[in-house]
Amino acid sequence: MDWAILLEKAILILAVVTVSLVIAMYATWAERKVAAVIQDRRGPNRAGPFGLLQPVADGLKLFMKEEIIPNSSSKFLFIAGPALAMITALMTSAVIPWGPAVNLFGRDINLQIADINIGMLYVFGVVSLGVYGIMIGGWASNNKFSLLAAIRGASQMISYELAMGLCLIAVLMLTGSLRLSVIVGEQIGGLWNVVYQPLGFMIFFVCALAECNRTPFDLPEAENELNFGYHQEYSSMKLGFYLFAEYINMFISGVVMSTLYFGGYDIPFVNEAQWGNAWWVGLVGFGVLMAKALFFVFVFMWIRWTIPRFRYDQLMNLGWKGLIPLALLNMVATAVVILLLNK
Amino acid sequence: MQTLTNRAKLVDRKPMTAMEKIYLWNILKGMIITFKHIFKKKATIQYPEQKRSFSSVFRGLQILNRDEEGRERCTACGLCAVACPAEAITMEGAERLPGEEHLYREEKYAARYEINMLRCIFCGLCEEACPKDAIYLSQTFAPANYSREGFIYKKEDLLIPHPKENPEAYRKALGERKAKNN
Numbered sequence: 175m176d177w178a179i180l181l182e183k184a185i186l187i188l189a190v191v192t193v194s195l196v197i198a199m200y201a202t203w204a205e206r207k208v209a210a211v212i213q214d215r216r217g218p219n220r221a222g223p224f225g226l227l228q229p230v231a232d233g234l235k236l237f238m239k240e241e242i243i244p245n246s247s248s249k250f251l252f253i254a255g256p257a258l259a260m261i262t263a264l265m266t267s268a269v270i271p272w273g274p275a276v277n278l279f280g281r282d283i284n285l286q287i288a289d290i291n292i293g294m295l296y297v298f299g300v301v302s303l304g305v306y307g308i309m310i311g312g313w314a315s316n317n318k319f320s321l322l323a324a325i326r327g328a329s330q331m332i333s334y335e336l337a338m339g340l341c342l343i344a345v346l347m348l349t350g351s352l353r354l355s356v357i358v359g360e361q362i363g364g365l366w367n368v369v370y371q372p373l374g375f376m377i378f379f380v381c382a383l384a385e386c387n388r389t390p391f392d393l394p395e396a397e398n399e400l401n402f403g404y405h406q407e408y409s410s411m412k413l414g415f416y417l418f419a420e421y422i423n424m425f426i427s428g429v430v431m432s433t434l435y436f437g438g439y440d441i442p443f444v445n446e447a448q449w450g451n452a453w454w455v456g457l458v459g460f461g462v463l464m465a466k467a468l469f470f471v472f473v474f475m476w477i478r479w480t481i482p483r484f485r486y487d488q489l490m491n492l493g494w495k496g497l498i499p500l501a502l503l504n505m506v507a508t509a510v511v512i513l514l515l516n517k
Numbered sequence: 518m519q520t521l522t523n524r525a526k527l528v529d530r531k532p533m534t535a536m537e538k539i540y541l542w543n544i545l546k547g548m549i550i551t552f553k554h555i556f557k558k559k560a561t562i563q564y565p566e567q568k569r570s571f572s573s574v575f576r577g578l579q580i581l582n583r584d585e586e587g588r589e590r591c592t593a594c595g596l597c598a599v600a601c602p603a604e605a606i607t608m609e610g611a612e613r614l615p616g617e618e619h620l621y622r623e624e625k626y627a628a629r630y631e632i633n634m635l636r637c638i639f640c641g642l643c644e645e646a647c648p649k650d651a652i653y654l655s656q657t658f659a660p661a662n663y664s665r666e667g668f669i670y671k672k673e674d675l676l677i678p679h680p681k682e683n684p685e686a687y688r689k690a691l692g693e694r695k696a697k698n699n
Contacts, residue, residue, distance in 0.1 A: 211555045216563075376541070480551045481544055496538065 178281065186287050190267050198421035199229040201471060205421075208475040236414035244316060244407050251314035256408065256415035259307025263422035265300045269293040270429050271355045273439045273459035277451045285456055286355060293354035294342055297430060298335070301385060305331045307419065308387075308394055312404035323403030326486065327387065327394030333493035334384035334391075340501035341374040341381070344508040345434055358438035362447075368435040373504045375435045377497050382427040384493070387420060389478040393486060428470030432463060439463040576639045576654040579632055579670075580677050580690060584622055587679040590651035593627035600646035605636035623649075632675065634659045634668040656692045 203218065203225065210217030218225030243252055273285035290296060305328050312324020346352060348370055349360045361367055368375045384391040395403040405416045432438060439459030440446070449455045484492065536542060562569055571577070582590050593610030611628035613621045620626075644653045662668055678686035 211559075212551045214554055214557050214560050216559050216561045219563075476548060476551065477544070480547045492540075 182281070182283055183287060186285070187268075190270075190272065190287060191264055194264060194267055194422050194425060195418075197425050197468075197471075198418050199233070201421040201425060202232065202417070203229045204471070205475050205478075208472065209479050212476070212479045233414065236411050239410040241410040241412070242407070246316040247407065248314045248316070251310050252407075253412070255307055255311030255314055256405075256412045256419070258310060259304065259419040260415045260422075262300055262304040262307060263419040263426065265303075266297055266426045266430070269296050269354055270426075270433060271358050271438055272463060273456040274446065275451060276453050276456035278453050282451070283456075284355075285460065289353065289355050292352050294346070294352045294357075294434075297354075298339065298342070302331065302335055304385075304419075304423065307416075308404050311408070311416065312394075315404070315407035317407055320404050320406050323394045323406075327404060330384055330387075330391060330393060330489060330493070333490060334381040334497070337377055337493065337497040337501040338381035338385070340498065340505050341371070341378040342434070344371055344374045344505050347505075347508055347512055354433055354438075358433060358440065361437040362440045366435065366437045366440070366442075371435065371504070371508070373500065374508075375431075377501050377504065378431065378435070380497060382431060383474065383477065384489075386423045386427055386474070388424065388474050390481050390484045391489060392478075392483060393489060424471055424474050425467060428467035428474070429463065431470055432466035436466050571656045575656050576641045577656050577658045578634075578654070579637075579643065579652055579675055580655045581627075581630065581672065581675045582651050582653060583677050583680060583687075585680060586619070587681050588618075588620060588622040589626055589676070590622050590649045591627045591630065592623045592625045592649055592651070593630070594625075594648070596646040596648065597643035597652055600642040601637075602640060602642060603636045603638045605633045605638075606643060607631045607633075627672065630672040630675065632670045634670055635665065655690065 206228070207217040207225075209215075218228040221227040221231050243249055268287045269290060271284075271286040271289070275282055275284045277283070308327045308331075309324050312320040312322075312327070315321070345357065345367055348367060349357045351357065357367075383389075387394050393403075395405075405413055408416060439462050441458070441462050446455060446459065584590055591608075593608050595608060595610075598604075598606040598608060607629070608627050608631070609629040610625050613624050613626055639654065641654050647653075659668065659670075677690045680687040
């Protein structure tokens with residue numbers, strides 16, 4: 175047994191989870207800031223410089239709040255719901271290549287927790303597990319509004335996962351591998367996937383919005399129709415976990431999108447391979463991936479404060495009649511082109 | 518159809534075209550609009566640091582006035598309490614003793630003077646009723662408080678700072694309107 179590799183992976187896992195949590199924390203701050211500047215307001219600016227301590231204060235507040243578990247709820251599942259949402263949100267990050275391999279202390283370290291050969295499938299599996307957090311939470315609350323919202327959320331996720339998967343098949347045909355490091359490697363060598371798959375990326379992006387329950391697809395939460403939807407009965411940090419999981423999901427889907435379509439940690443028009451594998455190259459790669467992912471997070475927020483929510487039938491229409499046929503078309507077109515070019 | 522104004526717009530009820538059904542173009546237009554708003558001037562006023570100035574006729578918290586030598590003007594005649602439509606003012610008079618001439622302007626003064634700010638409607642009738650120019654409404658408002666008792670303002674809360682001992686605070690408390698009239 176190589177203890178060094180265990181240590182290396184443990185440190186990597188700790189770092190990735192910490193980074194995800196901190197980014198999710200500051201995403202709540204960024205969301206409020208973005209909302210404010212779009213609406214000609216200032217946003218939080220009292221706690222610390224630029225209101226940067228606001229997430230800390232919010233977190234503290236959530237911990238201090240009374241923990242309410244409804245009498246009629248199923249206690250075990252009621253607690254399992256938010257825990258599951260959080261765990262599945264964090265699990266996706268395991269297969270993401272966070273940067274190029276670096277040489278540290280005489281060891282080649284891969285900045286990826288697990289380079290498994292079914293990386294993309296794993297991402298999909300975990301993302302679809304995320305719906306259990308919502309379903310279990312909504313059902314265990316024993317409240318009809320929560321249940322309604324949870325069912326809505328489940329059907330929404332299933333519908334949009336289909337189109338998302340069809341887009342991924344096109345990417346898979348381009349690269350010929352489900353391994354995320356290979357997908358990134360191919361893009362570093364050639365052009366980014368978004369050049370070959372603009373339509374696929376658009377569909378993927380829309381589906382990612384739906385998967386994260388973000389506006390215009392935030393029907394499971396639907397503040398004004400369903401009284402906050404599936405987390406209506408939740409209070410204290412259990413509610414915080416649900417909200418937090420949403421932001422982690424947002425960040426992770428930004429990372430997945432940059433990995434699949436925007437070259438991961440690749441810097442455009444720069445040949446980083448000639449820089450060797452010193453520690454700072456890994457850091458630069460990581461920074462570039464972060465910048466891309468955070469840009470997507472910003473776009474998510476920007477969309478949220480621009481457009482209203484879809485009606486439920488519109489949501490289903492768009493998913494089944496709009497996106498799935500388009501994704502199928504994209505898949506077939508990609509297949510035909512690849513066949514003709516004999517790539 | 519004849520429209521009432523030239524601003525009327527006919528509602529377009531044509532079914533959406535394929536381009537519109539994808540929503541993308543219209544969403545992009547909306548996003549450009551929201552992006553422009555990021556750089557617009559903010560409407561917010563940073564409250565404790567910046568304050569919106571009140572109108573010169575704003576009627577705020579009452580102040581019990583002093584004369585130029587710092588003697589209380591109030592003689593506890595009770596006209597303000599009678600004029601008060603909300604019955605917010607309570608007072609108790611007392612006779613000025615020898616040696617207190619530097620404290621009170623006339624022979625009678627208010628030993629106790631209370632205004633219940635929860636009852637007060639800030640109509641300014643007390644100011645109009647006062648023959649001695651002893652009470653007037655300033656341009657500040659009653660701050661929040663934790664208890665109802667805190668809203669019953671005693672004489673020491675209402676009295677203006679001494680013009681000789683603390684001229685700066687006196688001028689500040691006097692306010693724009695009163696300073697102009699004097």
